[in-house]
Amino acid sequence: MAVKRLKFKKENCIGCQLCMQACSGMHEGAYTPSKARLTIESYYDKGGDLKFEKHICTLCGICEKECPFEAITVDEKVSVDFDKCTGCGICAEKCPQDVISIREGKAIICDTCNGDPYCVKLCPHGALQYV
Amino acid sequence: MLGYQNKMLRIDLSNKTYSTEPLNMDWAEKYIGGKGLAIKYLYEELKPGTDPFSEHNKLLLMTGPFTGTPVPCSGKLAIASKSPATGTILDCSIGGHSALKIKYAGYDAVMFEGKLDKPGYILIEDDKIEFKEASDLWGKGSHETETILSAEYGKEASILSIGPAGENLVTMSCINSDYYRQAGRGGIGAVMGSKNVKAIVIIGTGGVKVNDIENTTKRLSEILREDTTSEENMFIYEDGTTAFLEACNDGGILPKRNFSDTTDENWTKYNGEVLLQYRKGKRGCGSCGLGCGNFIKIGDAVCEGPEYESIAVAGPNAGIEDPQAIVKANQVADDVGLDTISAGDVIIYAMEMTEKGIYDFGIRFGDKEKYIEYLKLMAKKEGIGADLALGVKKLSEKYGGEDFAMHVKGLEYPQYEPRGSWGMSLAYAVSDRGACHMRAYAPNDEVFEASIPPYTAEGKGKMVVDLAVYNAVKFSLILCDFWPLGMDRMAELMTLITGKEFTEDDMNEVAMRVIHIARAFNQREGFTRKDDTMPKRLVNEALKSGPAAGQKIPQEAFEKMLDDYYAVLGWNNDGIVPDEILTSL
Numbered sequence: 001m002a003v004k005r006l007k008f009k010k011e012n013c014i015g016c017q018l019c020m021q022a023c024s025g026m027h028e029g030a031y032t033p034s035k036a037r038l039t040i041e042s043y044y045d046k047g048g049d050l051k052f053e054k055h056i057c058t059l060c061g062i063c064e065k066e067c068p069f070e071a072i073t074v075d076e077k078v079s080v081d082f083d084k085c086t087g088c089g090i091c092a093e094k095c096p097q098d099v100i101s102i103r104e105g106k107a108i109i110c111d112t113c114n115g116d117p118y119c120v121k122l123c124p125h126g127a128l129q130y131v
Numbered sequence: 132m133l134g135y136q137n138k139m140l141r142i143d144l145s146n147k148t149y150s151t152e153p154l155n156m157d158w159a160e161k162y163i164g165g166k167g168l169a170i171k172y173l174y175e176e177l178k179p180g181t182d183p184f185s186e187h188n189k190l191l192l193m194t195g196p197f198t199g200t201p202v203p204c205s206g207k208l209a210i211a212s213k214s215p216a217t218g219t220i221l222d223c224s225i226g227g228h229s230a231l232k233i234k235y236a237g238y239d240a241v242m243f244e245g246k247l248d249k250p251g252y253i254l255i256e257d258d259k260i261e262f263k264e265a266s267d268l269w270g271k272g273s274h275e276t277e278t279i280l281s282a283e284y285g286k287e288a289s290i291l292s293i294g295p296a297g298e299n300l301v302t303m304s305c306i307n308s309d310y311y312r313q314a315g316r317g318g319i320g321a322v323m324g325s326k327n328v329k330a331i332v333i334i335g336t337g338g339v340k341v342n343d344i345e346n347t348t349k350r351l352s353e354i355l356r357e358d359t360t361s362e363e364n365m366f367i368y369e370d371g372t373t374a375f376l377e378a379c380n381d382g383g384i385l386p387k388r389n390f391s392d393t394t395d396e397n398w399t400k401y402n403g404e405v406l407l408q409y410r411k412g413k414r415g416c417g418s419c420g421l422g423c424g425n426f427i428k429i430g431d432a433v434c435e436g437p438e439y440e441s442i443a444v445a446g447p448n449a450g451i452e453d454p455q456a457i458v459k460a461n462q463v464a465d466d467v468g469l470d471t472i473s474a475g476d477v478i479i480y481a482m483e484m485t486e487k488g489i490y491d492f493g494i495r496f497g498d499k500e501k502y503i504e505y506l507k508l509m510a511k512k513e514g515i516g517a518d519l520a521l522g523v524k525k526l527s528e529k530y531g532g533e534d535f536a537m538h539v540k541g542l543e544y545p546q547y548e549p550r551g552s553w554g555m556s557l558a559y560a561v562s563d564r565g566a567c568h569m570r571a572y573a574p575n576d577e578v579f580e581a582s583i584p585p586y587t588a589e590g591k592g593k594m595v596v597d598l599a600v601y602n603a604v605k606f607s608l609i610l611c612d613f614w615p616l617g618m619d620r621m622a623e624l625m626t627l628i629t630g631k632e633f634t635e636d637d638m639n640e641v642a643m644r645v646i647h648i649a650r651a652f653n654q655r656e657g658f659t660r661k662d663d664t665m666p667k668r669l670v671n672e673a674l675k676s677g678p679a680a681g682q683k684i685p686q687e688a689f690e691k692m693l694d695d696y697y698a699v700l701g702w703n704n705d706g707i708v709p710d711e712i713l714t715s716l
Contacts, residue, residue: 014413016206016415016420017231018203018355018418024338025201030344031339033231042412047433050411050414053286121352124203125368
């Protein structure tokens with residue numbers, strides 16, 4: 001079976017950021033979008049154009065390849081071995097989606113809620129899909 | 132209680148100092164947040180007779196326990212003050228992301244007191260508060276102001292700003308956010324202007340804690356699917372409020388030519404079908420589950436919207452049929468910082484005055500270029516705009532036309548014609564901020580679903596109380612109007628988020644407190660039954676066209692509705708809240 005990944009369709013996005021709230025709620029113990037493991041937002045650029053910004057993990061595997069400490073495994077999801085992770089930040093630097101953050105000396109990466117991503121469940125009109 | 136930050140930020144503009152204090156949780160239990168809690172605070176803190184433009188008036192930003200959580204449609208912010216348009220209490224509701232940012236910055240509420248000595252803006256960045264110079268922003272439109280401040284603080288910052296209308300103390304000025312969202316009514320932008328505050332920039336990076344967050348998140352995802360985005364609610368995502376245009380036109384409550392008639396045979400020239408052809412995208416507020424916003428561009432006219440109210444007033448009510456002109460009027464009103472409803476009503480009153488030869492304002496029905504030009508003049512109080520900025524009530528006192536001066540207590544009429552929905556005449560009359568359609572909304576029952584006969588006073592007192600109860604809770608939870616959730620659901624959400632058991636009865640009790648205290652505020656300012664009025668046009672002139680043709684509202688019928696409304700609420704026949712209720716608030 002093909003690996004499922006997060007996909008984003010901007011036509012269906014209303015910029016509500018329920019995805020970021022859901023993510024932080026399931027991982028951080030508080031609804032804290034600034035700590036979400038994805039970023040999706042829409043905004044009016046100078047009032048004249050509706051633009052989108054998205055940062056979602058696509059399971060590309062670059063973080064796994066680049067990690068000098070073999071702390072990251074990417075299969076159906078990303079796992080970070082916190083015993084090995086030194087928080088060096090190379091993964092965050094190399095991530096093409098700019099979706100990895102380093103907090104308290106550890107790499108924080110989307111784990112797709114272990115195959116049942118809540119960002120998708122709270123997305124009202126199917127802008128985020130797990131397919 | 133969970134869901135709250137239990138903290139209020141108090142900003143003293145006169146001394147450029149600030150402090151934080153615990154949110155009054157006894158009050159929060161009784162009034163929740165949003166509208167209710169904001170009114171409670173102002174009832175306690177504003178002395179009767181306070182001049183709305185004096186440094187003694189306050190401007191209060193109030194969130195609620197759901198703000199910043201994935202409770203669908205919870206992204207709205209209540210902004211409250213004493214209204215310079217009416218002298219009543221004034222609470223507005225604005226979308227966008229500002230409410231969430233305030234909560235993430237760590238506050239449930241922000242109270243502005245005093246007045247800056249010169250134009251400035253306020254930066255709230257988590258626990259850092261700064262008073263900034265704004266002489267270079269003063270005089271600029273809201274849109275340019277937001278663009279300049281966004282460039283400086285990034286798109287993470289949420290911005291509340293006023294246009295020139297607010298600076299010039301025009302009593303129909305709005306506050307803007309996210310370019311196209313407004314706290315529109317009652318001159319809330321002029322209160323901000325009177326304090327020399329051009330903008331409030333909010334950056335919040337913290338979080339909101341709720342009861343049992345994992346299970347709460349799971350339950351909210353179910354509620355989003357089963358309730359919020361259920362099929363019958365999806366029209367608001369698909370069409371936005373343009374859908375109301377068809378419903379109102381078919382129902383005989385779409386006003387035409389300053390409420391002289393209803394039902395426009397040419398409505399297909401500017402309806403949703405036309406406007407949505409120009410849609411460039413969809414946008415909702417933070418935490419929205421629906422997404423009403425249609426981002427529309429027609430030629431050089433751009434806005435998110437136009438919403439039903441703005442279409443109706445700048446369209447059929449002004450005798451204008453050009454969709455581009457309607458969008459442009461919306462864009463200009465937002466940018467100069469005027470409420471599309473009140474400013475539009477002023478212009479259409481001036482059109483009728485000119486047409487009837489009572490006073491020549493130099494504008495007639497259908498004059499679309501002047502409609503837009505007059506908005507700009509009103510914001511600056513220049514030329515004819517200086518007069519028009521007085522609002523419909525004062526203009527009619529000065530120049531006549533009082534029979535068709537469409538307002539209550541000095542707040543101009545929304546775009547639902549009451550002769551086709553009699554309950555609406557009562558709803559406008561008793562609304563706590565003057566003529567407002569968001570305090571009790573009768574057209575659903577009387578027209579769209581037609582479950583209650585529209586052309587009778589019978590049962591309308593109770594009906595309007597029931598509708599007001601529902602909205603009082605909804606806007607104290609500070610939820611969006613467009614999710615028609617039940618009272619049982621509101622109680623369930625309160626229990627979920629706070630971890631404290633709330634029942635439907637509790638919600639009803641909150642509503643009664645909110646309705647009473649808003650009335651108590653106004654009664655302290657001298658408002659009584661004599662101020663709960665209906666424009667004479669509705670009594671004297673029968674509608675000529677549409678499904679409600681032949682209808683007018685006899686004064687006796689209106690008085691009966693008032694009698695019944697007061698009686699249901701336990702107020703006396705003069706509309707006075709008795710002492711035993713006042714002491715319980």
